[in-house]
Amino acid sequence: xxxxxxxxxxAVLLIVFVMSALGYAGPVRKKLAIQAGKIITxxxxxxxxxxxxxxxxxxxxxxxxVEIPWDTFVIEAKDKVIMPGFVLAHxxxxxxxxNENVPEVPFLSTFDSIDPISSYFEDSLRDGVVxxxxxxxxNTLLGGTGTVVRPHGRTVEAMLIKRYxxxxxxxxxxxxxxxxxxxxxxxxxxxxxxxxxxxxxxxxADAKEEKKPFDEEIDTRKQPMxxxxxxxxxxxxxxxxxxxxxxxxxxHKTHELDTVLVLGSDCYKAVGLIAKSKLPVILPPQLIVWExxxxxxxxxxxxxxxxxxxxxxxxxxxxxxxxYGSRYLWYQAATAVKHGMKRTExxxxxxxxxxxxxGVDDRLGSIAVGKExxxxxxxxxxxxxxxxxxxxxxxxxxVYEKAKDERLKKLLEKPDEIQVPEDTD
Amino acid sequence: xxxxxxxxxxxxxxxISATRGQADIIAIKAGKILTISGDPVTDGVILVExxxxxxxxxxxxxxxxxxxxxxSQKVVMPGLVDASAVPPVRGDLNEQSSxxxxxxxISSALDPQSKVLKRIVQTGVTTLYVSPGWRNVIGGLGxxxxxxxxxxxxxxxxxxxxxxxxxxxxxxxxxxxxxxxREPPTNFYYRRPTTRMAIIWMLRKSLFxxxxxxxxxxxxxxxxxxxxSALEDEIPIxxxxxxxxxxRTALKLAEEHDLKLILDECTEGYKVAEEIAQKNVPVVxxxxxxxxxxxxxxxxxxxxxxxxxxxxxxxxxxxxxxxGAQSQPxxxxxxxxxxxxxxxxxxxxxxxxxxxxxxxxxxxxxxxxLEKGKDADILILSGDPLKVTTRIERVILNGKTVHKTD
Numbered sequence: 001x002x003x004x005x006x007x008x009x010x011a012v013l014l015i016v017f018v019m020s021a022l023g024y025a026g027p028v029r030k031k032l033a034i035q036a037g038k039i040i041t042x043x044x045x046x047x048x049x050x051x052x053x054x055x056x057x058x059x060x061x062x063x064x065x066v067e068i069p070w071d072t073f074v075i076e077a078k079d080k081v082i083m084p085g086f087v088l089a090h091x092x093x094x095x096x097x098x099n100e101n102v103p104e105v106p107f108l109s110t111f112d113s114i115d116p117i118s119s120y121f122e123d124s125l126r127d128g129v130v131x132x133x134x135x136x137x138x139n140t141l142l143g144g145t146g147t148v149v150r151p152h153g154r155t156v157e158a159m160l161i162k163r164y165x166x167x168x169x170x171x172x173x174x175x176x177x178x179x180x181x182x183x184x185x186x187x188x189x190x191x192x193x194x195x196x197x198x199x200x201x202x203x204x205a206d207a208k209e210e211k212k213p214f215d216e217e218i219d220t221r222k223q224p225m226x227x228x229x230x231x232x233x234x235x236x237x238x239x240x241x242x243x244x245x246x247x248x249x250x251x252h253k254t255h256e257l258d259t260v261l262v263l264g265s266d267c268y269k270a271v272g273l274i275a276k277s278k279l280p281v282i283l284p285p286q287l288i289v290w291e292x293x294x295x296x297x298x299x300x301x302x303x304x305x306x307x308x309x310x311x312x313x314x315x316x317x318x319x320x321x322x323x324y325g326s327r328y329l330w331y332q333a334a335t336a337v338k339h340g341m342k343r344t345e346x347x348x349x350x351x352x353x354x355x356x357x358x359g360v361d362d363r364l365g366s367i368a369v370g371k372e373x374x375x376x377x378x379x380x381x382x383x384x385x386x387x388x389x390x391x392x393x394x395x396x397x398x399v400y401e402k403a404k405d406e407r408l409k410k411l412l413e414k415p416d417e418i419q420v421p422e423d424t425d
Numbered sequence: 426x427x428x429x430x431x432x433x434x435x436x437x438x439x440x441i442s443a444t445r446g447q448a449d450i451i452a453i454k455a456g457k458i459l460t461i462s463g464d465p466v467t468d469g470v471i472l473v474e475x476x477x478x479x480x481x482x483x484x485x486x487x488x489x490x491x492x493x494x495x496x497s498q499k500v501v502m503p504g505l506v507d508a509s510a511v512p513p514v515r516g517d518l519n520e521q522s523s524x525x526x527x528x529x530x531i532s533s534a535l536d537p538q539s540k541v542l543k544r545i546v547q548t549g550v551t552t553l554y555v556s557p558g559w560r561n562v563i564g565g566l567g568x569x570x571x572x573x574x575x576x577x578x579x580x581x582x583x584x585x586x587x588x589x590x591x592x593x594x595x596x597x598x599x600x601x602x603x604x605x606x607r608e609p610p611t612n613f614y615y616r617r618p619t620t621r622m623a624i625i626w627m628l629r630k631s632l633f634x635x636x637x638x639x640x641x642x643x644x645x646x647x648x649x650x651x652x653x654s655a656l657e658d659e660i661p662i663x664x665x666x667x668x669x670x671x672x673r674t675a676l677k678l679a680e681e682h683d684l685k686l687i688l689d690e691c692t693e694g695y696k697v698a699e700e701i702a703q704k705n706v707p708v709v710x711x712x713x714x715x716x717x718x719x720x721x722x723x724x725x726x727x728x729x730x731x732x733x734x735x736x737x738x739x740x741x742x743x744x745x746x747x748x749g750a751q752s753q754p755x756x757x758x759x760x761x762x763x764x765x766x767x768x769x770x771x772x773x774x775x776x777x778x779x780x781x782x783x784x785x786x787x788x789x790x791x792x793x794x795l796e797k798g799k800d801a802d803i804l805i806l807s808g809d810p811l812k813v814t815t816r817i818e819r820v821i822l823n824g825k826t827v828h829k830t831d
Contacts (some may be wrong), residue, residue, distance in 0.1 A: 119716070290544055299543040324713060324755055324763060325813065334813035385762045385813050412732045412768055415696060 031055050031072040032373070032396055040083035040382065042351050042366035052082070054373040057395035062367055080390060081378040083347075084366050085130025086329040089316040089354035090236065090262050090282045094120040098137030100144070103174050104189055106224040108144030110134045111163055114156045120321065121151035121159070125400050126408060127328050128376040128389040131161055133358040135168045138238045138262075139175075141185060143168035145224050145233065148358055150374075152392075152399045165358060166260070167224050167233045171247055172240035183247060190255065193225055231258045234359070236282075238262040245270035249277045260357050265289050268307045275311040280357050283308065285320035287335050305336035309345065316354035325385075334383040347382065450474050450491040451824060453803065455501040459810070461779045462794035471501065473801040476824035481795055494819070496805045502775075503795050504551025504802030504822065505757045508709040508782035509689060509747035511555070513539030513572070518558030520565070522613055524598055525631050527655075528647040529565030531557050532586050535579045542572040546828050548756040549817045551802035552584070552783070552792045554747075556591040559665050560601045562618065562627045564591035566651065567663060569786050571802075571822060585788055589663040589687060590655050594671050596725050598624055625674060632656065632682055658685040661787075663709070665689040667725040669696040676704050687785055690749065691737070695730045698740035707785045708742050710734055711749030713760065734777065735769035744773070745782035762811045771811065 032054040039050040041062060051068060053061040068074060092098035095113040114134055124132065131150055136143030146166040153159035173182040200218065207214035218226055227233040235257045237248040245267055252259040261267075261274065265284040274281060289302045308315050317332035325331035333346040355365025363372040373396045380387030392400035402408065451473040458466040458481070470487060472480040487493065512518060514534045520526050535555075545553060556567030569585040599621075603614040618624050635652035644650065654660045662679075666672045667690050676697075679686045686704075688694070690711035694701060701708060714729050730736065738744045746760045761774040769777070783793025791800050801824040808815040820828040 290540075292540065299540045301544075301547060321715070324759055327715065331813060338814045338816045383814055385766045385811070388766075411730060414698075414732075414736050415730070 029073045029396065031069065032075060033066075033068045033072045034075045034077055034082060034375075035068075036080060036082040037078045038081045039367060040081060040347065041368065042084055042348060043368040049078070052367065052373070052375075054396050057373055057397070059367060059369055059371050059373050061369060077377055077391075079379075081381060081387070082367075082375050083378065083382060084351045084364065084371075085374045085376050085392060085394070086128045086350045087316075087354040087358070087360070087364055088124070088129050088132035088319065088329065089260070089357045090318055091132050091134055092137040093321060094118045094134060095136075099139040100136070103141040103185060105140060105144055106142040106167055106228075107221045108136065109147065109164065110136060110144065111147045111156060111160075114147060114149060114159070116153060116155055116159055121149075122407070123321070123327075124151040125392055126389065126402075126405065127330075128378075128392060129329065130374045130376070130392065130394060131355070131358070131360055131364050133166060133236075135166055135236055137168075138170045138172055138240070140168070140170055141174065141182065142189065142225070143170060146236070148360055150394055152394055161360060161363075162358075164224075164233070166236045167228050168236050168238065169251070170238040170240075171244040172238060172264075179243075186251070189225070193222060193229075196222065197226065228257060229255055231256070234258045234260055234357075236260050236262050238264070239267050240264040241266045242269035245273050249273060249279070252277070252279065265304070268302060268304050271307050271311045271313070274308070275313050280353070281308060281313050281315040282354075282357070283315050283317055283332075285318045285323070285326050285332075287317075287326065287332060303336075303339045305332075305341055305346075305349075306339045309336065309341045314353055315349055316357055317349055330382045331385070334385075337383055343383070450479075450488055451494060451801075451821075452487040452491040453494045453496055453501060453805070453821075454487075455496045455805075456498050457500045458795060459500065459502040459775065460795040461503055461776060462796050468497070469501075471795065471801075471803065473803075473821070473824045476801055478795060478797055478799050478801050481797055494805070496819075499818065500806045500808060500810065500815075501795070502804050502806065502810055503779050503793060503799075504804055504820065505549045505778050506745075506780075506782040506786070506793055507545070507550045507553040507747050507757055507778075508745040508785055509556070509711060509749055510545065510550065510553035511541055511748070513537070513541045513545075513555070513570075515539070519560035519601070520557070521560070521601065524562045524617055524627060525648070526557075526561055526565050527563045527590060527631075527649075527651040529557055530568070530586070531555055531565060532568040532570075532579070532583055535568070535570065535582065537573070537579055537582060545572045546820055546822065547817070549758060549804050549820060551804075551820065551822050552786075552788065554588060554782075554786050556589065556663060559591070559593045559595065559597040561591075562593055562598050562624055563631055563652075564593065566660070567591055569788055573822065573827075584791065585786065587651075587660055588786055589661045590651065591663050591665070592628065593665040594624060594628070594675055595665050595667045595690070596621065596624075597665070621671075625678075628678070632678075655684065656682060658683070661685045661687050663687045663689050667692040669693040672697050672701065676700060676706065679704065679706070692725070692733070693728060693730075694742075695733045695736040696728075698737045698742060701737065702741040706742070707745070707781075708737055709745045709747050709782070709785060710737075711747060712755065713763065732768040734764040734774070735767060738769055738773045738777070743781055743785065744769075744777050745785055746774070746777040747782065758810055758815075758817075759813070762813060765811055775810065 034052040036050050039047040047064050050064050051066040096115055133146050133148050135146035145164050148162040148165050149159040150161055173179050204214050239245050239248050260280045262282045263284050265286050287304050290299050291302055293300050317329055320326045329350040333350050336346045337343050352365040355361040364374055375393045376389050377391035378387050379390050390402050391398050453471040455469050458469045469483050470485040512531055513536050515536050520529055552571055554569050557564040566587045567589045569588045570582040573582050598618055602617040602619050605612045605615050635649050635656055638649040639653050655662055662684055664675050664686055666675050686706045688708045691708050734744050748755045757778040761778045764774045765771050780793040783789040792802055803821040804817055805819040806815050807818055818830050
């Protein structure tokens with residue numbers, strides 16, 4: 001009796017475990033084929049009337065002459081454009097609070113703060129984003145580590161793609177401090193850390209000499225910074241102004257870090273330095289800024305993506321949820337194309353490049369054999385404002401359908417008739 | 426000596442008249458002309474003379490002395506009309522000493538040197554309406570201008586002064602109220618209305634005063650004089666309203682006093698679209714919001730609908746899309762593009778940034794479409810205006826190129 005109960009209990013546990021491992025509760029079809037009107041693979045040339053074969057959520061074949069096996073479930077999307085889901089390399093939205101008050105908190109993780117029911121994630125999925133690196137905000141010197149999530153799932157665990165990704169360093173002085181003090185604080189932290197590591201190694205060596213067991217572990221509060229110096233974590237260095245760029249590059253060089261620069265809207269002025277450093281870059285959400293030319297006293301329009309594109313810098317776009325178009329990654333790419341950026345390069349800047357920067361390009365960012373079947377089905381060209389995300393597929397499962405999006409319907413359709421009270425006077 | 430003088434005069438005159446002849450006639454050869462007032466014209470020509478459109482069509486002879494702008498691979502459309510823009514003014518837009526200031530004119534504060542003008546031009550806007558701020562119940566008189574900028578003088582920018590009277594029914598006049606702290610309680614920040622009731626009462630009181638004034642003998646109050654003109658429909662009233670409940674009050678008030686209304690912002694207009702259409706009141710939609718945020722104006726239009734413009738337009742309301750006097754100007758082409766994305770018919774969206782605002786502002790005889798005799802305010806675009814990837818390549822204002830991209 002007892003053993004039977006145990007078996008049943010284990011079985012239930014096992015089912016729960018398998019379900020949670022999959023991340024969602026719906027049935028997943030093992031073998032899928034998508035017949036698409038157009039496939040923008042990113043990895044190679046665009047395909048017209050192509051087929052994508054999927055098995056267990058992984059792309060098995062892509063091409064125009066792929067034979068569909070008899071036991072495969074076919075999704076007809078001949079009037080759709082299919083491309084890899086968009087990837088957002090930097091965001092601090094969807095957190096209850098993006099910044100800690102204390103300046104040196106590298107041991108914090110956004111994993112503890114992500115709010116799965118935040119409408120930000122729902123919106124992101126609706127807009128075709130399938131992966132995002134959620135990092136602490138730009139107000140903390142050593143803000144903590146980031147989490148890569150997909151904007152789908154009821155718990156952070158279900159949303160999780162990769163934990164412990166990237167560490168945020170902000171070079172913008174915290175309130176009531178100067179840039180001098182801010183930089184000095186950083187240097188002091190690093191030198192203290194190096195002292196600590198030296199002493200740690202010494203203790204380890206001493207223990208070895210005295211043939212004593214050594215079981216002291218590195219202070220967990222310092223671990224992320226140690227991993228940063230060991231290049232196990234990527235530094236996402238936020239530069240508020242152009243003057244912060246040389247400092248960021250200096251930090252990158254002296255400590256031999258794996259670095260991604262997160263730029264403020266003023267940083268385009270240091271484009272030469274950035275191009276020379278060959279560091280990957282995340283552009284500010286606002287892509288067009290105005291500046292007064294001091295010689296002519298004329299207002300000049302600065303198109304940030306073009307400035308970086310011409311300098312040969314590889315970058316990823318960010319979004320700003322409050323702005324008209326810039327809440328959409330595709331709009332950011334279209335703005336760059338409008339001003340002369342190559343279309344293929346602009347599309348890579350919202351898919352493959354951000355995937356690379358956050359270390360998920362082995363699974364996401366392009367449509368290629370072996371990658372995850374995480375795709376968006378669009379009703380038209382991705383850079384056209386009249387095209388909508390019709391469906392989103394994550395690892396072979398359709399997780400969003402515009403036709404079933406009740407919230408969107410409410411935002412676009414006329415409300416039901418409102419009873420107008422009779423005028424009595 | 427005299428002979429020399431004649432020769433000299435002759436020599437001086439020749440180059441002047443020659444350059445004049447050249448500069449005055451421009452021929453734009455266009456791949457596609459979106460006239461807005463009529464059907465699009467393919468492979469057409471627009472002749473511009475003295476800052477106006479002299480001819481437009483397909484079979485037009487181009488004069489020999491005309492300078493030619495080749496836009497045969499481009500799309501040509503009229504310059505955009507922003508019916509609610511950021512005023513090119515230095516300093517505050519709100520007079521705080523009183524909440525009823527009908528006699529104030531924004532035109533007396535215009536600054537032709539303002540940098541805003543240059544930005545506005547680059548987004549394709551060639552005509553704009555600007556008004557005093559929204560912190561007063563009755564703010565003052567707005568003006569229609571062209572963003573010509575220096576070296577023009579203010580008077581040359583203005584195409585219609587006293588174009589409308591700014592009245593606010595939204596909650597903005599409340600937001601300026603401030604309890605005196607270590608300052609005399611007579612502080613004028615502490616006399617503003619604090620409720621919606623008071624805003625509407627102040628408005629009604631002002632209209633009542635104006636009615637009294639109209640029948641009285643001594644006509645010396647310039648403020649009441651302007652309110653009288655508004656009551657007599659000589660000056661339209663630009664009424665800022667956001668919530669549906671306020672829109673209804675506005676429509677009722679307009680009916681009582683037989684006012685000529687134009688509704689501004691109208692965030693919840695979609696809820697009362699039929700009523701607005703029935704009263705034949707035009708609407709100038711302000712900034713677009715995806716979701717309610719934290720700023721005070723925003724809090725008022727709590728329930729947003731992305732397709733506000735489309736629902737209003739489909740109900741038969743005259744809808745203009747405007748940048749909504751935002752400090753970060755929203756470009757009108759983007760506004761129209763997204764209006765179409767959210768459900769507004771394409772032709773109505775194009776009109777909503779050109780002809781409709783021109784009609785609402787009462788300047789449709791001069792701007793808003795490409796027609797013979799109208800001002801030569803013309804945009805040359807790289808492609809379809811409602812595509813994000815299309816860029817404005819040239820802006821022509823009063824027949825002169827004021828912006829060009831390389």
